[in-house]
Amino acid sequence: MRKLGLSLLNILLVITVANAQQKRTLDKIAAVVGSSIVLQSDVELQYAQYIVSGQQPNPSIKCLILQNQLTQKLLAQQAVIDSVSVKDDEVDNEVDRRMRSFMQRAGGQDQLEQFLGRSVIQYKDEMRPDIKESLVAQRMRAKITEKVNVTPLDVKNYFDKISKDSIPTYNKEVEVGEIVFQPKLSKEEKEVARQKITDLRERVKKGEDFGTLARIYSQDGSSQQGGDLGFFDRQQMAKEFTANAFKLKAGEISPVFETEFGFHFLQVIERRGEQVHARHIIIIPTITEASLERAHKTADSVYKAMLAVKKFDFSSAAAYYSDDKETKYNGGMMLNAENVQTRTTFIPTDKLDPQVALVVDTMKVGTISKPQLFTEPQTNKKSYKILYLKSAVNAHKANLEQDFSKLKEAAMNDKLNRTIAQWFEKRRKETFIKIDPEYQSCDALKGWLPVASAATPASAQTTTTTTENATTDK
Template structure:
């Protein structure tokens, strides 16, 4: 596990102190925005959460926190005027996501509650107003920028204005993969299915679901939380999981069923409209040497056929043979995960999986690699892969002709930032804003203070 800047005990004690500050009869007001106030305890609580995320102590970050809260208040106040809202289900889902992260770091719900000095339910209720306001602010920001777009002329203007300061681009490649995952046959799977059935029988006889999940479930994300997955909708889980979860009533336990992850059974805790709160237990079948051999033989056969063709269609081969859903429907091409908005296939070589980089470094454009055994660094799962090197772009100075797509993304981001900044500049001048002297010297907050004679108090 990654080491944090502070020990978990110290971090959670800080979190508890921050919460205790909220209970004080007198709490310092850090800022006023229209008819809303931001308390010092609000800032301390978020700073504690910043430390929980693994960051090093940095008191100056409180200036950033206050700036974020000021902008959130302005956006939320405008959202009331524009009737921008979020659903309760969205707030619930965000709260559950955060709580899963906190409980995982604390080592379970009991330990988190012990450190906080309150139940998780109480803590969720305390977080809810700020999380709702944050989601509304995000929605309002999206509304402000929804009509922003970029034209080719915008990209050209951006390039001309920035070309002297634009940095060089690193070497980039486009790489495709066909993945062959070892698969167990029916006889090999039976042992693991029976193990899941035995665990389900123990729950049905009255043993605690959470205790069995913590002891036996092989889902690392939920086992520590007693199998609790929080709320999710129909698009969140794989289809087999969704089919079982959405046909059960609260308290019911599903039969054992199989997904690409292994054998599960689940229990529905609560239904809220099109969202389900459930917990599950997962048994993951272990890959056998025989299944690895079968996967390698299939990979070797596909490679031999493709190498024997004068011209192969890699995209079609990936869609037919690859077991990796994340790439097979993208023509087998790997995506640059640092740029999810554009889903570009051009990946800087320093961002490649080291195993992929080592192999493609010796390949020629248009070439295939012989099947190689790969081990996923996160999950430890093994698979055989055939790699395809589609293109190589050497390191170079940015140019309009060669890098139009990247420059278009940069121009769009610049335009979005300017649109939001202009909105805030106008809104700040129209809104009464008062900031405690302790924070007025913060560089991010220069120019934020207004006076009653130049601004109106905005109702909330």
């Protein structure tokens, strides 16, 4: 709660200062790149978003914001030439995602609107053009690098060029499997939660405010937004949730239904093609000691059965018994959360869940642990797990034999960065760029400053108008 309080204080401070400055300062052109301009107000808006996202106030970040704006606009201009675009639905989804995050951090919609001095709808309208341009720029960047690849020879050459003093050291890594036994509640144990959600639905049907009840009683992150989930398609939610949401009309309320997460009812706010905007209330059944004991007994029986087999098949056991959907179909093996794209099962021990790391540290390669009770850090859910230590690699200096996949990724990133840098170097030389003197001392913008200034076009001249007397189409 203390961290949240400090965050809200920071937001209030920044927005208060920004609002006060609006009345006495002049908006101006912070930079020109080709046919596009970046206004000082654009930089300030993104800085406000930076603060709302939970970061500490730091005015030097505005240099990086302007650099990102210049990069984005240069890519977006090329995207027009190359016919690269994004769909409106993609933009809407990203706007909604960011807004839900902002509201959650600010403590709800009312608090966010108070801090911003404008409605959420107004703020979304202000964000939308920049978010659309950002998505277009991302797609253009991907197009520039789509043919970049590395061969084994590229990887070797990359590694050979690293000086001996700069060869990275990799921490100890392990491959860890898990079989998860989640406590399962009986119908009778779930009844308290079912009755509570049923009562809440009746209160909504009798006229009580849905959003208020969601804020008070709902048990997930959307409660701070009055249960508002924004727009979603058929693939984003649990199948039971989707089935109810897509058969209702705007304003209608669903019956109570159950998903793997708990008991819900929802109300559709708007239907837009194959997307639905809805809000919900969820009550999560409380795990009982009896259900935990049942999970423990099941885990213990599986553990003993595996010990009885000289060469147990951990992959098959995980697929059959585990309740964790993310690992059971991967042979029970955990994936490196920081490198999911490569689907590597090698995880640095300092990146493991501390509870898992504590158990693994006592194990030998090829062995399984006794069932242990674990608590998920984010959800507080309890479950029993059997862990399997498949392999371990001690800390060492990087080498091609042990670390080819890591070095291949590093070589690929290096080639991608050089490809992008070369593209920008060429485009910057061909494009008119003007940066306001306020930002010309920014280290992040050194490469954007023209070597010699050509005659400044009329459209690039810095103009100022009072905020009260001018409106800018952004």
